[in-house]
Amino acid sequence: MRLSLVGISHHVAPVELRERVALPLDRAATLARSLGDAVCLSTCNRTEVYVADDDESAALSSLEEVAGEPLRSVAYRMHDEAAAVHLFRVSAGLDSLVPGESEILGQVRAAYDAARPGPFLDRVFRQALELGKRVRAETAIGESPASVPAAAAALAQQVFGELEGRRVLLIGAGRIGELAAGSLSARGATIAYVANRSADAARELASRFGGEAITLEEVPSRLAEADVVLSSTGAPATLIGAADVPARRKQPLFFIDIAVPRDVDPAVGDLDGCYLYDIDDLEAVVAETLAGRRAEAERAERLVALEAQRFKEWRATLDVVPAIASLRAWAEEIRATELAKLGDLPDDERRTLEAVTSQILNKLLHLPTVRMKEAAAANSGEQVADVVRHLFGLEHDRR
Amino acid sequence: MPELLFWPALVAYGEAAVAYSSARFSALGTWGVRVGWLAQTALLAFQAGRAEGFPWSSWAGSLNLFVWLVVSTYLIWGCRPRFRLLGLSVMPLVVALFVAARLGGGTETGDRPHYGNLFLVVHVGCVLAAFAGFTLAAGLAGLYLLEERRLKRRAADILRLRLPSLVALERLTKRTIAVSLPLLTLGLVAGFVRLREHGGGVDALMAATLAAWAVYAIFLGVRPAGRNGAHLAIVGFVLVIVVRVALAGTHF
Numbered sequence: 001m002r003l004s005l006v007g008i009s010h011h012v013a014p015v016e017l018r019e020r021v022a023l024p025l026d027r028a029a030t031l032a033r034s035l036g037d038a039v040c041l042s043t044c045n046r047t048e049v050y051v052a053d054d055d056e057s058a059a060l061s062s063l064e065e066v067a068g069e070p071l072r073s074v075a076y077r078m079h080d081e082a083a084a085v086h087l088f089r090v091s092a093g094l095d096s097l098v099p100g101e102s103e104i105l106g107q108v109r110a111a112y113d114a115a116r117p118g119p120f121l122d123r124v125f126r127q128a129l130e131l132g133k134r135v136r137a138e139t140a141i142g143e144s145p146a147s148v149p150a151a152a153a154a155l156a157q158q159v160f161g162e163l164e165g166r167r168v169l170l171i172g173a174g175r176i177g178e179l180a181a182g183s184l185s186a187r188g189a190t191i192a193y194v195a196n197r198s199a200d201a202a203r204e205l206a207s208r209f210g211g212e213a214i215t216l217e218e219v220p221s222r223l224a225e226a227d228v229v230l231s232s233t234g235a236p237a238t239l240i241g242a243a244d245v246p247a248r249r250k251q252p253l254f255f256i257d258i259a260v261p262r263d264v265d266p267a268v269g270d271l272d273g274c275y276l277y278d279i280d281d282l283e284a285v286v287a288e289t290l291a292g293r294r295a296e297a298e299r300a301e302r303l304v305a306l307e308a309q310r311f312k313e314w315r316a317t318l319d320v321v322p323a324i325a326s327l328r329a330w331a332e333e334i335r336a337t338e339l340a341k342l343g344d345l346p347d348d349e350r351r352t353l354e355a356v357t358s359q360i361l362n363k364l365l366h367l368p369t370v371r372m373k374e375a376a377a378a379n380s381g382e383q384v385a386d387v388v389r390h391l392f393g394l395e396h397d398r399r
Numbered sequence: 400m401p402e403l404l405f406w407p408a409l410v411a412y413g414e415a416a417v418a419y420s421s422a423r424f425s426a427l428g429t430w431g432v433r434v435g436w437l438a439q440t441a442l443l444a445f446q447a448g449r450a451e452g453f454p455w456s457s458w459a460g461s462l463n464l465f466v467w468l469v470v471s472t473y474l475i476w477g478c479r480p481r482f483r484l485l486g487l488s489v490m491p492l493v494v495a496l497f498v499a500a501r502l503g504g505g506t507e508t509g510d511r512p513h514y515g516n517l518f519l520v521v522h523v524g525c526v527l528a529a530f531a532g533f534t535l536a537a538g539l540a541g542l543y544l545l546e547e548r549r550l551k552r553r554a555a556d557i558l559r560l561r562l563p564s565l566v567a568l569e570r571l572t573k574r575t576i577a578v579s580l581p582l583l584t585l586g587l588v589a590g591f592v593r594l595r596e597h598g599g600g601v602d603a604l605m606a607a608t609l610a611a612w613a614v615y616a617i618f619l620g621v622r623p624a625g626r627n628g629a630h631l632a633i634v635g636f637v638l639v640i641v642v643r644v645a646l647a648g649t650h651f
């Protein structure tokens with residue numbers, strides 16, 4: 001049995017094509033079941049079908065049917081170790097657009113759970129899921145934020161620790177500002193005020209976050225009540241000067257200025273207890289964390305290589321497992337036949353004979369079994385299995 | 400036997416001091432602290448078992464106990480990855496003081512105390528425990544200043560080399576001092592009660608200790624925020640070091 005993979009991803013296909021073959025979980029599971037023993041992993045960046053079969057052409061045809069066009073020129077195909085390593089790298093987040101992103105592991109698990117594959121794929125996917133968890137536990141690949149909004153929230157945590165109960169003053173209704181506010185809110189911060197040139201936009205955003213809409217003119221008077229000020233307006237001049245900031249006696253005040261031109265006077269960053277990050281600072285932080293992720297990715301690749309070796313050894317043993325099973329069945333049959341010839345025996349004598357003959361059998365077969373597995377690990381399992389079948393007349397059992 | 404326990408403890412502390420300098424090996428550093436602490440605990444237990452009374456009444460002996468108290472206090476937070484740099488600041492000091500304790504004979508057995516055991520336990524024990532707390536508080540304040548500086552300078556690697564948050568460092572510094580100051584007060588009261596009963600004057604070490612007490616009392620009374628608080632905690636620690644090292648000969 002071979003592991004085969006066919007798929008497309010952000011590495012080889014544009015979004016126009018990827019979105020055509022992107023399948024919701026239930027449809028992906030249906031497609032996998034239609035192919036027999038298979039798992040279909042479909043996310044916004046990839047759609048891949050893993051099959052326990054030598055031939056992946058049926059899987060490719062299914063994907064082409066979904067896409068409504070031929071995929072042969074863009075789809076990648078892999079087999080056995082290469083396919084397994086690819087799956088390991090996917091679940092470790094190493095094949096993702098942002099190395100180490102955490103969502104992919106959940107998506108691999110969901111695809112596996114939905115497909116409920118047979119023993120072969122089950123083993124491979126469980127190994128991939130374990131590896132994904134291990135990579136995240138043993139490396140820092142997923143710890144740092146990979147986007148400006150996430151970096152803004154992580155920096156706020158670097159100042160305040162837990163953001164539960166921290167009050168955010170959101171100025172402007174720009175997309176990145178909204179995303180950053182969402183990121184802060186997701187970590188427990190309260191979006192207390194939303195200020196914008198347009199009152200309607202401020203109200204709409206405030207209602208979404210459960211805050212209060214205010215005018216831009218009210219901003220200086222609300223600074224004393226805020227812990228984090230997140231600004232992303234399109235204003236041509238600064239909105240907050242050093243003179244607007246009340247003296248901080250006990251608690252820090254963190255400014256995130258995503259606007260260009262900047263909304264917050266850089267002099268604010270020099271005030272005692274005030275910390276100011278503009279868009280360039282945030283992008284530098286993101287670039288640095290991505291560099292860190294790449295360094296961690298090297299450690300993760302080493303873990304993948306170890307798992308690939310384990311997979312290779314396990315896969316190789318599959319070549320000799322049928323021969324071992326045939327040999328043991330053949331020996332067991334002889335033992336049972338010879339015991340039957342003894343006729344009626346007292347129960348205790350029969351039990352003794354059963355035990356002794358079983359022991360002899362196990363001892364005789366132990367070394368050949370070990371040697372066959374060793375040969376399998378050394379890539380000569382199939383030849384050795386053929387020799388064993390030939391020596392013991394097991395050719396008819398060949399599977 | 401003290402030899403067999405001192406050297407493993409010193410080697411383990413030394414290993415921790417070196418390992419903490421690398422993020423990759425910081426877990427080994429924490430294990431070094433744990434192993435060293437266990438070995439030193441065994442050393443102290445052995446000394447206590449052999450001594451006829453409180454075995455750490457000499458300057459070097461009290462330094463040995465002080466080192467153990469610092470490491471014990473550090474272990475409360477030091478096992479967390481983000482406090483790695485705290486270990487980097489504390490463990491070299493621990494190694495240096497432990498060696499000094501050794502050179503002064505504080506890791507040997509046979510000290511015969513000149514004072515009653517109860518007095519020594521309360522006076523020496525409380526003062527040293529408080530000093531250990533102040534040492535940790537100074538380490539935390541140092542981390543605060545470092546992190547604050549990185550935030551002010553908008554260091555690009557601030558999320559790669561993560562320290563505890565400013566608020567957490569400030570809170571821990573205050574809590575550590577809030578626990579340590581009553582211990583110092585108790586130790587000082589015990590010392591002054593004895594001084595009053597047996598006579599004697601205030602020496603330079605006592606005066607410096609009182610000054611340290613005053614600094615930490617101001618810290619808790621005024622509760623300065625941010626950098627001011629961190630600076631005050633470090634000023635108090637400088638006095639602690641003066642008491643522990645520079646003025647040792649005037650009191651013991």
